[in-house]
Amino acid sequence: MSTGITRPEEEEETESQAVGAARAAGESAYGQARMNETEIDAANEASQRRARRAVEDADHTVELKVFRYDPEVPEKEKPRFDSFTVPFAKGMTVLDALMWARDHYDSSLTFRHSCRQAVCGSDALFVDGKQRLGCKTQVADLADDGVPGEVRIEPLPHAEVVKDLVVDMEHFYDQMESVEPYFQDEDTPDGLNEQRQSRENREKIKMSTRCIWCGACMSSCNIAAGDNEYLGPAAINKAYRFAMDEREGEDLTEHRLNIIEQEHGVWRCQTQFSCTEVCPKDIPLTEHIQALKREAVKKNLKFW
Amino acid sequence: MSQSYDRGLVEDFGRWTEFSAGMWAWIFHKFTGWVLVGYLFTHIAVLSTAMAGPEVYTSTLQGLEALLVVRFLEVGLLAVAVFHILNGVRLLLVDLGIGLESQDRSFYASLILTGAIVVASVPTFLAGAL
Ligand code: HEM
Ligand code: SF4
Ligand code: FES
Numbered sequence: 075m076s077t078g079i080t081r082p083e084e085e086e087e088t089e090s091q092a093v094g095a096a097r098a099a100g101e102s103a104y105g106q107a108r109m110n111e112t113e114i115d116a117a118n119e120a121s122q123r124r125a126r127r128a129v130e131d132a133d134h135t136v137e138l139k140v141f142r143y144d145p146e147v148p149e150k151e152k153p154r155f156d157s158f159t160v161p162f163a164k165g166m167t168v169l170d171a172l173m174w175a176r177d178h179y180d181s182s183l184t185f186r187h188s189c190r191q192a193v194c195g196s197d198a199l200f201v202d203g204k205q206r207l208g209c210k211t212q213v214a215d216l217a218d219d220g221v222p223g224e225v226r227i228e229p230l231p232h233a234e235v236v237k238d239l240v241v242d243m244e245h246f247y248d249q250m251e252s253v254e255p256y257f258q259d260e261d262t263p264d265g266l267n268e269q270r271q272s273r274e275n276r277e278k279i280k281m282s283t284r285c286i287w288c289g290a291c292m293s294s295c296n297i298a299a300g301d302n303e304y305l306g307p308a309a310i311n312k313a314y315r316f317a318m319d320e321r322e323g324e325d326l327t328e329h330r331l332n333i334i335e336q337e338h339g340v341w342r343c344q345t346q347f348s349c350t351e352v353c354p355k356d357i358p359l360t361e362h363i364q365a366l367k368r369e370a371v372k373k374n375l376k377f378w
Numbered sequence: 379m380s381q382s383y384d385r386g387l388v389e390d391f392g393r394w395t396e397f398s399a400g401m402w403a404w405i406f407h408k409f410t411g412w413v414l415v416g417y418l419f420t421h422i423a424v425l426s427t428a429m430a431g432p433e434v435y436t437s438t439l440q441g442l443e444a445l446l447v448v449r450f451l452e453v454g455l456l457a458v459a460v461f462h463i464l465n466g467v468r469l470l471l472v473d474l475g476i477g478l479e480s481q482d483r484s485f486y487a488s489l490i491l492t493g494a495i496v497v498a499s500v501p502t503f504l505a506g507a508l
Contacts, residue, residue, distance in 0.1 A: 203396035296401070345472050347400025347481055360400075361478045368475065 125178035132161030136213055136222040138175055140183065141229060144237050153235075155226075156180070162213060162222050168201050169208035172227065172239075185239035192354055195286030198293070199239055200228040205290035205352040230293035246289045249306050253313040253333055259322045269321045282315040282362055284355040291349035291359055303338040307349035307359040310340055314362040317369065328373065335370040343367070399482035403465055410462040417455055449507045456503070457496045464488035 109117065129135055138158040144150035158175035169187055176183040186196040190209045197208040202216055202225060213222045233241035262269055291307035292298050298306045305313075316322060317330040334340050340363055349359040397405075424442070428435040442448045468484045471477055477484065 203393060344404055345400065345469065345481075346404045348398070350478075351398050351400070358478060360472070360481075361475060364473060364475050364478070367473070 121178055128161045128178070129159050132163075134162040134221060135159050136162045136166075136171060137224040138171055139224060139226045140172070140175070140239070141227065141235075142183075142238055143235050144182075144184075146237075156183075164214070166213045167209050168199065168206070168211045168213060168216075168225060168227065169197055171213055171225070172208060184237045193286060195288035198230055198288040198290040198354070200230055200293070202226050205230060205294045207288060207290070207354040210354050230289060232293050232295075232299040233289070241289075243289055245302065246292050246306070246308070247287075249292070249304075249309040250287060250312060253305065253309045253316075253330070255309075255312040255316070257316065257319070257322065258326055261323070271319070271321055275318075275320045279315050279318050281355075281357050282311050282318070284357055285311055285315075286355060288354060290352045290354060294348040294352045296346055296348060297342050297344055301338060301342060304342045305334065305339050307343075307353075307363065310334055310343070310363050310366060311357060311359055314366055317366065331366070331370055331373050334366050335373075340367045340370060399485045403468070403481075403485040403488075406461060407465050407469065410458040410465075413455075413458045414462060417458075443507075446507055449504050452503050453496060453500060456499055457492055460495050461488060461492040464491055 136159075138160055139155045140158060141153065142150065142156050143153040158179050160171045160174045162171075167190075169190060172183070172185055173187075176185075185199070185208070187209065188194040188196045192207050192210040195207075198205055199208050200206075201208070201211055208227075213225060214220045216225055217223055227239065229235045229239045229241045233243070233245070236242055259269070285308055287308065289308070291311075295304075295307060298304045313330055313334045317327050317334070322330075343360070343363045345360055345364070347360050350357075350361070353359055424438065427438045465485065465488045468481070468488055471484070472481060
């Protein structure tokens with residue numbers, strides 16, 4: 075384990091001074107709660123000792139090779155890989171392993187997560203060469219024989235790395251917004267104050283509604299990598315979700331088809347199936363993109 | 379906005395060992411398509427020798443067929459053409475939304491069938507040359 079950085083002297087100085095001042099004033103609870111340098115070192119050492127013991131006691135350990143990068147710290151602005159030995163337990167996910175490494179070795183290890191159950195879409199990572207959700211990937215599944223060895227964890231490819239495993243999602247969200255991912259028809263049928271959907275239509279769009287905006291598909295797509303304006307699989311899937319929803323009127327459907335058939339829309343897709351391979355919610359993305367291509371053709375075909 | 383951060387070989391073709399079926403199908407399809415376009419030009423060039431008379435055409439073809447490399451190139455051309463046609467049919471099915479869950483298997487089937495046809499063609503193409 076390495077944090078790759080030695081703490082600068084003057085920072086230590088000011089920090090303990092500040093703590094001292096706050097203590098003397100005896101008014102800032104926050105200041106009082108903060109540990110001084112010796113306490114931090116002791117806590118770190120204790121945590122490392124605990125980690126060592128846990129690793130020694132474990133039947134199996136897994137070696138995490140984690141991408142590290144922090145442009146704001148001179149010592150860390152050169153990307154590198156750190157190794158963390160983590161005790162393996164049955165049922166452990168890649169996210170669990172990362173959290174263990176963060177909590178026991180290096181609290182500066184940065185990654186996004188929230189729900190831990192494949193719902194929030196925060197922790198799409200590049201694990202052993204594939205876009206996966208950390209919380210939905212069993213460490214045991216990464217080894218052929220179920221006994222984990224080494225796991226390589228990197229930030230999503232084709233996105234700007236902010237720090238360690240965190241990438242900038244802004245562009246992905248922009249593409250999602252550009253297909254107007256919300257229901258727009260206000261009209262309700264006579265005598266009803268709700269918009270009912272037929273079972274068949276619900277089935278048709280069922281899978282497309284499952285997207286959790288994780289960005290795995292966009293990251294896996296070779297076309298999106300080379301064309302920043304390409305809507306990308308997730309946005310097109312969103313467009314499918316509404317264009318195929320019969321409750322929206324014809325004008326709206328046409329408006330939606332106009333969006334997806336523009337130059338950087340569905341026709342960029344080369345059916346490489348990369349997105350479909352990686353989608354953690356098993357959405358048949360390529361199938362939906364192809365369906366929209368056919369809708370776009372049908373809309374424009376005129377036999378007179 | 380999204381400039382992809384350069385992580386060297388972390389990205390793109392350096393990852394070829396991790397490509398899955400659909401990606402390989404795409405790469406092979408583009409490759410074979412452009413080889414076929416290239417062949418089209420050679421094909422026209424060879425056929426054009428007939429403009430100088432039947433004898434020139436015959437001797438050109440005989441000269442080419444006498445070369446062992448040409449025989450092997452012919453086998454290669456067949457491989458390229460057969461794969462492009464079989465995978466082309468696969469892509470047409472994909473465009474029609476038919477059997478997308480089996481797209482990887484249909485790619486492997488195209489490969490195996492191509493291999494079989496090519497192997498079966500070897501005796502014909504190499505007859506008399508070895
Ligand atoms: C029965 C014969 C053929 C079939 C079924 C076929 C099918 C296809 C299909 C479906 C595609 C589109 C792939 C995509 O969706 O991106 C394609 C692409 C291509 N084909 Fe063929 N093809 C055939 C013969 C040929 C021949 C004879 C040539 C060369 C003269 C050729 C050259 C190409 C090229 C260069 C591309 C790639 C175009 C691009 O860059 O998008 N094909 N083929
Ligand atoms: S379509 Fe799948 S891979 Fe893409 S953002 Fe949605 S959940 Fe993630
Ligand atoms: S932590 Fe929410 S999707 Fe993984």
